[in-house]
Amino acid sequence: MNDTAPADDAVAAAARAHRDEWARLVGALTRRFGDLDVAEEAAAEAFAAAVARWPGDGVPRNPAAWLTTTAQRKAVDRLRHESKRDARHREARILHDDAPPASPGVVDDDRLRLIFTCCHPALAMPSRVALTLRLVGGLTVPEIAHGFLAQEAAIGQRITRAKAKIRAARIPYRMPSADDLPTRVTGVLAVLYLVFNEGYLASGPGTDPVRQDLTAEAIRLARLLHALLPDDGEATGLLALMLLTEARHAARVDAARVLVTLDEQDRTAWDAGLISEGHRLVRERLVAAAAGTAPGRYQVLAAISAVHTSARDVRDTDWSQVVALYDQLTRLDPSPVVTLNRAIAVGELDGPEVALALVDPLADPLDDYHAFHATRADLLRRLGRDTEARAAYDRALGLTGNTAEAAALRRRRDALR
Structure with missing residues (x-):
């Protein structure tokens, strides 16, 4: 150990270790003990022990190794006292650890396996999000609930059910096959993008219009995925x-x-x-x-x-390049939302009348999408069709859940003649 560190420095070191080592630790414990509940609880107990002991004992020279050793002991103690498990099976798992010695490559594989397990397509998307934020991101249940404006009990149940489904369906803790990898990566990216978007344009009354805690967490996990792949x-x-x-x-x-x-x-x-x-x-x-x-x-x-x-x-924006890129995106994803965004770029290049002709046919599939009505309102405003624009702004206001966006729409509507 180092000399005793000031309490604040030790707590800060524990917080850094939690941010940097949580996913590694949960992944390694899952690989050894084969149980997400055991891995999550043992990791949480190890970090709690760090917060309690490091201010007095000093920060270890190798925090990751200290946390790993402590968490493994916590997991073994938990399994030894778990009366519902078969004794012989329990002792076999405790005493027989065929995991290779830890190395950066192995640790990285553990984190990647954990990501693919949490984002398995057998789980519903809300479960994937909650499980990923808990087991990979290390967020607490209250933090996840606050981020998505949900009850803590509901988030806790969602995570519990997801882990139960992983056990019941025998979802393997491993890398997907080479053939499955592209599809599975797409599913992981969808989870991270959903988390980022909820932070970027937060929904729900009474919440911050931009939730930087969620965008920061999505970026952190995206950096991790990029480093691994x-x-x-x-x-x-x-x-x-x-x-x-x-x-x-x-x-x-x-x-x-x-x-x-x-x-x-x-x-x-x-x-x-x-x-x-x-x-x-x-x-x-x-x-x-x-x-x-x-x-x-x-x-x-x-x-x-x-x-x-x-x-x-x-005014320096290369709108012709933006339209060309949206043309490329349309070939990959010919959805009404992509068509709408392309029309916005066309409006900057060729004028609002041309853009409106592209937007109006999207009324049926996008009638409940606030951005459709907001886009249409702006185009109508630019064309001087203020009465129609006001009605479109009102429709957009009725559909948006973001307070800052609603304020912007209201300001534009009220500026009409």
């Missing part, structure tokens, strides 16, 4: 997209808690470091595409965001 273009693309979006955080909501649209944002407030990193990742994927690797959905979305964040002024 550096050659996966879509993992790279999603991380780049998140970084370029998060870079605009400081300019997205004004002092009156009103959402500021991209064309009106103070671009000097954007985070230059995140933009530089995001652009570098996009360039890496462009090189891969030039070598014959076709870009996927997240890579194209990241490229669109890169075009927007390359312009020092909104």
Whole structure:
């Protein structure tokens, strides 16, 4: 041990270790003991022990090793006192550990296995999100519940049922096969993107319009996935997209808690470091595409965001390139939402009348989507059709759950003649 550290420094060290080592520890424990409940509870007990002991004993020279040893002892104690398990089976698991010696590669594999287990397609999407945030992200049940405006009991039950389904369905704790890997990675990325979007445009009354705790956690997990799968273009693309979006955080909501649209944002407030990193990742994927690797959905979305964040002024935006990228995205994902976003870019290039002709046919599939009515309202406003624009703004206001976005829509509606 080092000399006794001040209590605050020891607690801070424990917090850093929790952030850095939680997923590694839960993954390694799951591999050894074959039980997510045992792994989660033993890891939590190990970190609780660190918070209790490090202020007095000092921070260990190797916190990860200390946590691993402590957690394994906690897990063994738990299994020894678990009266409901078969004694011989329990002792076999306790005494026989065929795990190879820990190394960075093994640890990384453990985390990746854990991610794929939590995001298994047999689980419903809400369960995947909750389980990933708990077991991979290390968030507490109250933190997850707060992030998604849900009751703590409901989130706890969701996690419990997900783990029970993993046991009942005998979902293996392993890497997917080479044939299944692309599909499974897509499922993992969908979970992370959902978490990021909930933070980026938080829904529900009374909550912060932007939940940076959720966007930060999604980025942290996306960084982890990218580090584990550096050659996966879509993992790279999603991380780049998140970084370029998060870079605009400081300019997205004004002092009156009103959402500021991209064309009106103070671009000097954007985070230059995140933009530089995001652009570098996009360039890496462009090189891969030039070598014959076709870009996927997240890579194209990241490229669109890169075009927007390359312009020092909104008037410098290369809208023809944005439209061309949306054309590419439409071939990958011909959904009404993509068509709507492409129409917005077309409106900047060819005018609101051309864009409105593309938007109006989307009324049926997107009638309950607030962004459809908000887009249509803005186009009608630009065309001077104020009565129709006001009605569209009202419809959008009735559908949006984000307080800052509602304030922006209300401001635009009230500015009409």
